Amino acid sequence: xxxxxxxxxxxxxxxxxxxxxxxxxxxxxxxxxxxxxxxxxxxxxxxxxxxxxxxxxxxxxxxxxxxxxxxxxxxxxxxxxxxxxxxxxxxxxxxxxxxxxxxxxxxxxxxxxxxxxxxxxxxxxxxxxxxxxxxxxxxxxxxxxxxxxxxxxxxxxxxxxxxxxxxxxxxxxxxxxxxxxxxxxxxxxxxxxxxxxxxxxxxxxxxxxxxxxxxxxxxxxxxxxxxxxxxxxxxxxxxxxxxxxxxxxxxxxxxxxxxxxxxxxxxxxxxxxxxxxxxxxxxxxxxxxxxxxxxxxxxxxxxxxxxxxxxxxxxxxxxxxxxxxxxxxxxxxxxxxxxxxxxxxxxxxxxxxxxxxxxxxxxxxxxxxxxxxxxxxxxxxxxxxxxxxxxxxxxxxxxxxxxxxxxxxxx
Numbered sequence: 001x002x003x004x005x006x007x008x009x010x011x012x013x014x015x016x017x018x019x020x021x022x023x024x025x026x027x028x029x030x031x032x033x034x035x036x037x038x039x040x041x042x043x044x045x046x047x048x049x050x051x052x053x054x055x056x057x058x059x060x061x062x063x064x065x066x067x068x069x070x071x072x073x074x075x076x077x078x079x080x081x082x083x084x085x086x087x088x089x090x091x092x093x094x095x096x097x098x099x100x101x102x103x104x105x106x107x108x109x110x111x112x113x114x115x116x117x118x119x120x121x122x123x124x125x126x127x128x129x130x131x132x133x134x135x136x137x138x139x140x141x142x143x144x145x146x147x148x149x150x151x152x153x154x155x156x157x158x159x160x161x162x163x164x165x166x167x168x169x170x171x172x173x174x175x176x177x178x179x180x181x182x183x184x185x186x187x188x189x190x191x192x193x194x195x196x197x198x199x200x201x202x203x204x205x206x207x208x209x210x211x212x213x214x215x216x217x218x219x220x221x222x223x224x225x226x227x228x229x230x231x232x233x234x235x236x237x238x239x240x241x242x243x244x245x246x247x248x249x250x251x252x253x254x255x256x257x258x259x260x261x262x263x264x265x266x267x268x269x270x271x272x273x274x275x276x277x278x279x280x281x282x283x284x285x286x287x288x289x290x291x292x293x294x295x296x297x298x299x300x301x302x303x304x305x306x307x308x309x310x311x312x313x314x315x316x317x318x319x320x321x322x323x324x325x326x327x328x329x330x331x332x333x334x335x336x337x338x339x340x341x342x343x344x345x346x347x348x349x350x351x352x353x354x355x356x357x358x359x360x361x362x363x364x365x366x367x368x369x370x371x372x373x374x375x376x377x378x379x380x381x382x383x384x385x386x387x388x389x390x391x392x393x394x395x396x397x398x399x400x401x402x403x404x405x406x407x408x409x410x411x
Contacts, residue, residue: 035252035264036108037226038245038276043323044112047283050328057116057286062109062149062278063142065135066102066271068095068123070254073263074103077252078110082118086141088134095123097254104251104267105153105275112279116286120145130154132179139186143193148285150190151278152199152218153271155210183212191217191293196285198278200270202235207314214239217293219281222317223247223273228307230315234270240317241297242304244280246273280321287329287340299340 039045051057059082071094074083083106085095097103106121122138124130135152142150158180162172170178187197199213201222213220220239223231223246230236231247249272253265284299285291291299303326304319312318327342329335334343 034111035250036111036245036272036276038108038249038272039112039279040324041226041245042112042276042280042321043326044276044279044283046326047280047286047323047328048112048114050330051114051116051283051286054330057114058289060117060148060282060285060289061120061146062113062117062151062282063120063122063145063147064102064106064109064151064153064278065122065124065138065142066105066151066153067099067125067127068097068102068254069106069121070097070103070252070256071095073252073254073256074107074110077107077263080115081110083121084118085121085123087123088138088141089123089126091123095121098126099128100254100265100267101128101153101271103254104249104265105151105271107252108249108272108275109151109279109282112276113282114286117282120147125154132182136182136186139190143190143195146193147190147195148289149196149198149278149281151274152197152212153274155200155202155213157202157204157208157210180211184215187212187215187218194290196281196293196296198274198281200274201237201240203233203269204235205231205233206235207237208235209237209239210235219277219297220317221270221274221277222315223268223270224307224316224320228320230308231268231270233268234273234315236315238314240314242277242300242317243307243315243320244273244276246270246276277321280323283323284340288338291338291340295338299338302341 034040034045068091069083069085071083071085074081087095102121102123106119109117110119120142122141124134124138135154139150139152156179158176160173160176160180162176164172166172166175190197197212197218199218199220200210201213201220202208202210210220212218214237219241222234222236222240222243224234224243225231225247226245230243234243234246247268248266249268250264250266251272253261253263255261255265256263280300281296284296300321301318303321303323305322306316306319308316327333327344329339329342335341336343
């Protein structure tokens with residue numbers, strides 16, 4: 001005779017205890033919500049949540065001057081986002097992205113911004129090269145469409161001292177000066193129209209100045225790794241403003257559909273980093289779309305974590321923009337003069353007669369923890385899983401031994 005009731009009871013106890021373990025284990029191993037690790041590292045997910053919850057953000061337009069986009073894939077992955085396109089170069093096949101650059105970049109911006117941010121892809125190249133004329137035309141079109149942010153995810157170095165003859169009339173140095181002035185004029189026009197222009201510091205890993213990123217009225221972005229160390233390919237110079245995630249960035253793969261191609265792919269570069277900064281700027285503009293370039297710089301600087309040498313330096317610029325610990329402006333809090341961040345009241349000065357305890361640095365893996373850099377926070381439920389596993393296994397074994405000893409099974 002089998003003690004069915006005893007077996008059934010034991011199974012129920014086992015399910016109740018290990019069910020919690022398996023549930024939490026599944027949560028702890030769940031896939032990341034975002035393709036790019038940079039979305040959470042910069043706290044862009046937090047900004048998106050606040051903006052979406054408020055629900056009153058005005059529509060913004062981010063223009064991306066790049067190599068095109070796989071429209072079908074983008075719309076499938078981001079069905080609720082407004083995407084438009086325009087071709088500067090000939091586009092017989094539409095906005096097709098032949099080199100999977102524009103698709104990857106614009107997908108990072110899309111997942112780092114709320115739904116009020118519309119996206120415009122301006123295809124300026126069929127490959128990885130472009131002409132100055134096409135770039136100028138792309139800037140004109142972005143301004144004509146009222147773009148609030150313009151990303152030029154390409155650039156060039158200019159040698160103004162090159163005495164090599166370009167033709168009988170000009171040297172290459174003189175030609176480079178003409179290019180500098182022509183592009184500077186377009187950036188000026190965009191800023192005067194109210195746009196924020198962002199561009200890449202360059203991927204040559206050298207002390208090299210790239211344009212248009214290095215114009216005074218453009219924002220230049222370098223790249224860092226997941227440990228927030230400067231990427232070995234990221235250019236450094238006196239014009240770098242910020243650094244952002246630019247290594248092992250997962251984004252949409254323009255080649256998806258071809259044999260052996262996945263829907264996403266990893267890429268790296270200061271273009272990926274610049275896309276993250278564009279997303280940060282768009283999030284700020286979602287609170288106040290009338291901010292000037294100087295006001296935007298002030299707000300970004302206030303939330304930039306200093307890296308490298310103390311203060312601004314040529315590698316990290318003003319630092320790594322981080323919203324993860326920021327309280328944004330809502331109806332429940334007093335806001336700053338720009339209506340973007342919550343005002344943090346000044347802490348009262350401690351009484352000089354009181355002993356103020358010194359809190360040791362625990363090195364908890366936060367962004368300023370010594371020798372750790374950025375460490376991804378554990379998935380919610382991970383610690384709970386370990387605790388549950390401990391007491392559940394202990395109780396389970398105890399109950400099992402007691403049951404076998406007190407009421408042995410009879411077959």
